Amino acid sequence: MQAFRVNGYDMAYLEVGEGSPLVCVHGTLGDFRTWYSVLGPLSKCHRVISVSLRRFFPEHWDAAGDDYKMAQHVADVIAFIEQIRPAPVDLMGHSRGGHIAFRVAQARPDLLRKLVLAEPGGDLDASLPVRTDGPAHPPLAARTARSVEMIRAGDIEGALQNFYEGIEGDGSWRRVPAAAKQQLRDNAITFLGQINEQRKPYTLSDTQAIKTPTLLIGGGATTGSLALIWRVLAEHIADAKTAVIEGAGHWMFEQAPLEYGEAVNAFLAE
Template sequence: MQTLSVNGYDMAYLDVGRGIANNPPLVLVHGTLGDFRTWNAVLGPLSKRHRVISLSLRRFFPEHWDGVGNDYLMAQHTTDVIGFIEKFSAGPVDLIGHSRGGHIGFRVAQARPDLLRKAVLAEPGGDLEPALQPSTPPPGPVPLGPRVPIAAELVRNGDIDGALALFVDGIDGEGAWARWPATARQQLRDNVYTLLGQVGENRKPFLKSEAESIQTPTLLIGGGDTKGALAVNWRVLAEHMPGARTAVIPGTRHWMFEQAPREFCDIVLEFLKA
């Protein structure tokens, strides 16, 4: 593990592989409750072709945050990733963002396209503006957004696993948390206090005009069995992002790169080399 000081905060990251000559570094941005360990299943295949930089966002592991402070903001995380890329690389990088990290990747492409060669957004999280929302709600679990403040209150009351079950089941269906392996559950426990920050993170909805403005070549990717808004967002965004490509990994859900790492890497590396 290494750290890089960005905007007054030491961002932790893993630096894996040398990659192939002329391939840009590949920056990986995790989602809610994740950290640089989120990508362990795909670091090997990805690092055969790219120098892979897996970072931890502000307030995530290895920091053990207590939820106190006012800098857990979507805008701050976006600014931090921009600052990290500026300091780390002499030229444009490729970027993969998952869930929250996919939202951040979208914002980086929107604000600083000069920093990105290509982007992969894996089921980016957030809300669509009303003009982009489907006429009927997508089938799936109870929407995730309303669950976050309830989960945060459970954290405050010391019910850590109750909070995480509420959150994870809101993404992957009821009972999903109970079926997760111990290692994956511990990673989320290590980051559970970030749910307190997420309540007031001020995440803006995706706008049609923003999607239409993205010029970075982008692949949007999803799990074939994902339900709810996460299964809709990336498809809608792809319809409005110029030249965007899409891919689905059958038999997987939101954490598709853990459930089918080989298939995920094959799709991503094919896109990045084109």
């Protein structure tokens, strides 16, 4: 584990492999360990740099302060990438990390060569039309709020199960490997920051501002808003490419690491 000093904070990261740099940004409850399952496939062709965002493991945050904001995390990733050589870099984000990667590409396209968004999280503004025959939106915001209540009451395990099963379906929590569960536990307190992170919805003008060559990836078994958002974004980001990891859900890189790695490597090699 190493760290860069960014915006007054020591931002931890893990680096594996050689070649052109690929910076990986985790989502909710994640950290630099999020990408462990695909480090092998990805590091065959790239210098993979997996980051831990501000307030995530290895920090053990006490939920104090007001710097757990989407804008802060975006600024941190920008400052982190500015220190990497050679430039520009490839950037990949999952879920909430996909939202961060999108905002980095919107603000600083000069830092990026290519962009990979794995089921980016967030909400769609009314300016982005949604097909009426698409999947229904599950109440993820309500799930998150409920998990926050449970964490404040001391029920960490219940909070994590509530959130995870809201995405992957009832009964899915018991199938999560022990190491992956521990990673989520290590970052459970960050839920308290996320409830007021001031995340803005995607707008049509936002998507049209993305000029970096972009790949959007989704799990074939993902349902609800997470299955919808990446498809809508793909329709409005110029020349965006898409890939579906069949049989996998939201954590597709854990559930089908070889297939996920192949899709990413093929796009980055173009």
